[in-house]
Structure formats: structure tokens, C-alpha cells
Amino acid sequence: SRVMELDKMDENDWKYHGEGNKSLVVSHVQHARVLRLLKYSTEDAENSHKTTEQAFHHIQNIVDYSQNVMKPLLGEKFVHNGEAVKLPLDFVRQLSLKVQQERPESRCDKVMDTLSGCALCLPNLTQLSCCCCCREHRPPLCIEIKPKCGFLPSSTHVTKDIKSKVCRFCMHQHFKLANGKWKRLSRYCPLDLFSGNKQRMCLAIMHLMEEPQNNFNIFKGGECIYSCNDDADVLQDLDDLAQHLRPYFLPSGSLISRPQPSKVVLNELIQVIVSALLSSWDCPRSGQPRKTHLSEGRVTCEASLLPRDLLRNGNHGLPKDCVLDKILGTQMLDSLDIEGLNPLFKRVEQYLQKFPKERSRLQIDGPYNQSFLEKVQNCPAEDDGSVEYAVGKVHQYRVAMTAKDCSIMVAIATCGEDDGLDQSVEIQPAKPRFNYSVSILDLDPKPYESVSHQSRLDAKIVNHYLRRTQPNN
Ligand code: ATP
Ligand code: ZN
Ligand code: MG
Ligand code: MG
Incomplete structure (x- = not known):
């Protein structure tokens, strides 16, 4: 119907x-x-x-x-x-x-x-319930995370050393603060979320909660109950959030005497989010899932506020095919960085000036079909000087931009009968079980023309960061 x-x-x-x-x-x-x-x-x-x-x-x-x-x-x-x-x-x-x-x-x-x-x-996607038993139960919770770029560029075309030490998100924060976009810096660092280390991931999500900006929202039964609030009293907001979450995570009265109930509830939520982000539905539950993207290079950001030892030892890589792995793999199609891509973009521009009719064969503005995907996937690894190589790289860059800008939706529903727990005399009541479903949204194509804008923006952000942090250089 x-x-x-x-x-x-x-x-x-x-x-x-x-x-x-x-x-x-x-x-x-x-x-x-x-x-x-x-x-x-x-x-x-x-x-x-x-x-x-x-x-x-x-x-x-x-x-x-x-x-x-x-x-x-x-x-x-x-x-x-x-x-x-x-x-x-x-x-x-x-x-x-x-x-x-x-x-x-x-x-x-x-x-x-x-x-x-x-x-x-x-x-x-905020109203998806994962099974029929959840539907009459509590309204589903849904957590939206806009994770942004999860790796440091390793391209040889990068001219500023800082770009291989501090991630784009962390540098961009200073730029946005200076331009009045936000009033406070976020402590979130995407490299912590994409690390695959549960401790680092939990802290990354905690930092998103403390300063959601436009990277974090929570919905209950389809209604937004937690999002960015620039004038907020953060602690009060987190307390209110915990009140919403309490029935999901502390179902019986038995834990009421524990200290800092808010903190307990928020930690429970964070644990469930991390599990959902690391789940590989394709792999059997048993056995070690294959890890990917464990790059040899730097995998921590110098601007991250996590303890040094946690950063040093805390890159576990992501289970293959979990949502973060899929997003990171797609983001990494940006293999040249904007600095390496810009000359190729100019090569395409020059070619199109000479042969404007080639625009459609090269699928510059679509159509976005199987053949476009093949141009993205079969782009040669080495530059042979051709316009096809340049176009392939520009297409890959645009696809990576989409993956750097998308959101993850984690829908959570309590499952099974935890209603009986109130009468339970057990000291440690059984933990409520959760069902979750994970989706990705906001997958628009980024315009071909945005490449030159990105190039200028990148220089601005990096120069601003260098001036802010190393004024004497
Ligand atoms: P951005 O500025 O991040 O590029 P956008 O303008 O492209 O955003 P979306 O991110 O697609 O727009 O949508 C805006 C918001 O609307 C999302 O952050 C999400 O909270 C909500 N939203 C979008 N699509 C859905 C959906 N299918 N189900 C539920 N909520 C959605
Ligand atoms: Zn960072
Ligand atoms: Mg969006
Ligand atoms: Mg968008």
C-alpha cells in the first residue's frame, strides 16, 4: 500500500x-x-x-x-x-x-x-523498529552520528606537515570558532571514533555528547530529544538526557542507590552505540573478525585530548564490514589529498575547454550508473597522463567527500521481557537486551565544481591552524 x-x-x-x-x-x-x-x-x-x-x-x-x-x-x-x-x-x-x-x-x-x-x-530511519516485539514496547531510540573524516592523509602531495599530524576535523574546529560558527571547541576527534579501540571510541562518543554541534543527535520515537544547543548548560542537558534513557538502561529500581546514576545510564548507551558501530553482520559471531585499515602510518591525531598512552596503544583496527570500516574505506578513496587532486582537476578542466562535448562521455555530472561506479573502482593506480586517469581521481575524490559528510543512524530497541525485573529479587538484574539496526544517510553527490572551493578552504583552514598554534613560525 x-x-x-x-x-x-x-x-x-x-x-x-x-x-x-x-x-x-x-x-x-x-x-x-x-x-x-x-x-x-x-x-x-x-x-x-x-x-x-x-x-x-x-x-x-x-x-x-x-x-x-x-x-x-x-x-x-x-x-x-x-x-x-x-x-x-x-x-x-x-x-x-x-x-x-x-x-x-x-x-x-x-x-x-x-x-x-x-x-x-x-x-x-529514526522510527525503524528492528523487530515486531519492540513496536509496542518502548519507543525506539535512534542515535545519529556525523563522524567526518577518520584518517590522516598520507599522500606525498601534502605540502604542510601539520596535515599528517592533526586531523582535518580538529583543525576545522579552530577555524569555525574564529568565524563564529560555534561558541565552544568540540573535544571529539574522528580518529578516536574510527580507531576500533573501545575505550577510545567511548570517549569519542562522550565528547560528541558533551558538544554535539551538528555531529550528534538522539531521537526517541522519532522525536529529537538531544541535539546542539549553543547556549546550553551541558551538565543539565546530559542530566535531562539521562532521565529519558533511564527506563531503557536501568529498568528496575535496584540500581537506584548507585552513585552518579546519570553517568551509569550514559555509559550504558555509549556501550550499545559502540557495539553497533563495530558489528559485522556478515561475519559469524564467533572467531576473530578480520581487521582492516590498520595503516602503518600515524593513526592518532595530535590534537586529540585523550591520554597519551591510550592513543599510543589504542589502535585496534576496525572489524571488516562494520559500518565504520565501510565508511572509512570509502573516505580513503581520497588517496591524493586535495593538494594532489587539484592539478588533476585542472587537467580535466583544460580538456573540457578544448572538448566540451566530452563532458557527457566522462560523466562529469552523471548519470550516476554502473558505468560511473566502474570509473571510480577501476581507476588506474599510476598517473599515465590521460584525462581518464584525472577524471577517475576526481570521481573518487567526490565519492570520498560524500563519505566524509554522511551520517550514521543507530536505531536501538529494547528486546525481550524486562518488565518482570521490578519484582526480581536478584541482586544483579539481567541486563536488558538490545536490538539495533544501523543505516547511513545523506549520500548526495558533491558537485564537480566543489573541488576548487575545497582547495581554497583547505589552505585557509591549515593556515589558520598554524597561525593559532604556532604563531612564531
Ligand atoms: P548536511 O548539512 O549534513 O549535508 P543535508 O542538508 O544534506 O545535511 P540530511 O543530512 O540528509 O541533509 O538531512 C538533515 C537531517 O534530517 C539529518 O541530519 C537527519 O537528522 C534527518 N534525516 C534525514 N534523512 C532522514 C531519514 N531518512 N530518516 C530520519 N531522519 C532523517
Ligand atoms: Zn583530530
Ligand atoms: Mg547531513
Ligand atoms: Mg548533505
Whole structure:
């Protein structure tokens, strides 16, 4: 049965769910569906004049890219298919008015596209329950993590030594603080999350909780209950979060006398998140899963605030095929770093100036099909001077950018009968069991043109960091 009958769309069936830089998301009040609508900045005349056909093509490109390119790279089980839809314009206009008051002020520099009527329809990943027994039970919890880039570049094209010591996220934090994007530095370092060492991973998630910025959200029954709050009293917020989590993690009254119940509850949640992030569903549970991406090079970030000894000994590598392994492997398709890629981008640009018709054969703007994926996967390892090599590398870089920008959704549901625990006389009640499902979202193609922007941004971030931390050099 179709959830959406396009001729009967009613804005009262939908509510504001969230938004990023590029899109605004509304969720259905009953069915586990979301609509993702594009946004554009008010000065962006080009986008506001897009025709319906152009907008639909753009969204269809997102669907194709996610399905034909990112899904094979990230794993079938993590990526959900979306559908491009054309909505009644009246519905979209009413919806836009309805959600406007819910939008955070910091996002209001852009407006929702109400002209094309096009949107992306997706399953609501914050409402996925993993089995039928969970459904009537407690509402599912869902944790969204935007992990960002999990490795240090080892490319010989890197000119600034600092880039092989301090990760991009940590450098970018200083840049954003200076530019007023955030009021406080985050202590999160992606290299800790991707380390595969449980202790480091737990601390990384704790740091995300303390300063979520736009890298961490928690949903309960589809409602956001924890996210970035710039004026926040962090401790109060964490206490409120613990109140929400208590029924999931401390089901009986027996632990009430333990000190720092908030801390206990938050630690329980973090443990479950780490397990979900390290799970390899393809591997049998027994036996040592194969570890990958245990690179010989540096795997810690000098800016990470974790204890030195933990950093020194704490890189265990990731189990093969866990969600973090899949994302990291795809991010590492950026093997040359922007500094090595930029000359290849220029080679493509020059070639296209001479042969503009080649743009479509080289699939610069899609279509994102099997043949595009082959260009990404079969790019030669050595530069033979060809435009094909250069295009392959640019495609790989763009795919890696998508993987550096995606979010992981970990949906958690309690499973089995823990209701009896209240009567239990056991001193140590059985721990509640959890079912989790893991998905990846926000898999848009990054525009070909963004390469030159990335190149300038990289230089700005690195120079700012060097000035901040080594003012005398
Ligand atoms: P970014 O600025 O990170 O690139 P974006 O503009 O591309 O973001 P998304 O990340 O796709 O937009 O969506 C914005 C937010 O909406 C997400 O962070 C997530 O909280 C929520 N969201 C998006 N898709 C879904 C989904 N399928 N189910 C549930 N929530 C979703
Ligand atoms: Zn770092
Ligand atoms: Mg996003
Ligand atoms: Mg995005």
C-alpha cells in the first residue's frame, strides 16, 4: 500500500523533523516516512529559477548516486533506497509556512524550495523498529552520528606537515570558532571514533555528547530529544538526557542507590552505540573478525585530548564490514589529498575547454550508473597522463567527500521481557537486551565544481591552524 497518495497530500500529516545545509526534512505523523526537500540561499538566483524538470532531475540524480554508487561501496544493508516525487505545489507552500517557526534561526539563511514541488521520499530511519516485539514496547531510540573524516592523509602531495599530524576535523574546529560558527571547541576527534579501540571510541562518543554541534543527535520515537544547543548548560542537558534513557538502561529500581546514576545510564548507551558501530553482520559471531585499515602510518591525531598512552596503544583496527570500516574505506578513496587532486582537476578542466562535448562521455555530472561506479573502482593506480586517469581521481575524490559528510543512524530497541525485573529479587538484574539496526544517510553527490572551493578552504583552514598554534613560525 502506498503511504503517499500524491493527490491527497495534507500538510497536517507532516511535521518538521530536521535540516542540514542542503535540505529540510519533514516526517509523517503516522507512517515511518520522511520527505527531504531541497533548500537554497535567497541570493542563489540560479537555483530559484530551476524548472520542475531540472529540480526533478537533480533529485533523481541523488537517488541514482545513492543507489548505484554509494550503496555498492558502503554495503547493501546500510543504505536505503529513496524515491524522487513530485508534490502538489499547494501542499509544499502550506508545508513551508507550517515548518518555518520550527526551524532553528541559524539555518534560516536558506529557504525551502517551494517552487519545483520536487522532493526525496525516504524511510524514516529514526522510527525503524528492528523487530515486531519492540513496536509496542518502548519507543525506539535512534542515535545519529556525523563522524567526518577518520584518517590522516598520507599522500606525498601534502605540502604542510601539520596535515599528517592533526586531523582535518580538529583543525576545522579552530577555524569555525574564529568565524563564529560555534561558541565552544568540540573535544571529539574522528580518529578516536574510527580507531576500533573501545575505550577510545567511548570517549569519542562522550565528547560528541558533551558538544554535539551538528555531529550528534538522539531521537526517541522519532522525536529529537538531544541535539546542539549553543547556549546550553551541558551538565543539565546530559542530566535531562539521562532521565529519558533511564527506563531503557536501568529498568528496575535496584540500581537506584548507585552513585552518579546519570553517568551509569550514559555509559550504558555509549556501550550499545559502540557495539553497533563495530558489528559485522556478515561475519559469524564467533572467531576473530578480520581487521582492516590498520595503516602503518600515524593513526592518532595530535590534537586529540585523550591520554597519551591510550592513543599510543589504542589502535585496534576496525572489524571488516562494520559500518565504520565501510565508511572509512570509502573516505580513503581520497588517496591524493586535495593538494594532489587539484592539478588533476585542472587537467580535466583544460580538456573540457578544448572538448566540451566530452563532458557527457566522462560523466562529469552523471548519470550516476554502473558505468560511473566502474570509473571510480577501476581507476588506474599510476598517473599515465590521460584525462581518464584525472577524471577517475576526481570521481573518487567526490565519492570520498560524500563519505566524509554522511551520517550514521543507530536505531536501538529494547528486546525481550524486562518488565518482570521490578519484582526480581536478584541482586544483579539481567541486563536488558538490545536490538539495533544501523543505516547511513545523506549520500548526495558533491558537485564537480566543489573541488576548487575545497582547495581554497583547505589552505585557509591549515593556515589558520598554524597561525593559532604556532604563531612564531
Ligand atoms: P548536511 O548539512 O549534513 O549535508 P543535508 O542538508 O544534506 O545535511 P540530511 O543530512 O540528509 O541533509 O538531512 C538533515 C537531517 O534530517 C539529518 O541530519 C537527519 O537528522 C534527518 N534525516 C534525514 N534523512 C532522514 C531519514 N531518512 N530518516 C530520519 N531522519 C532523517
Ligand atoms: Zn583530530
Ligand atoms: Mg547531513
Ligand atoms: Mg548533505
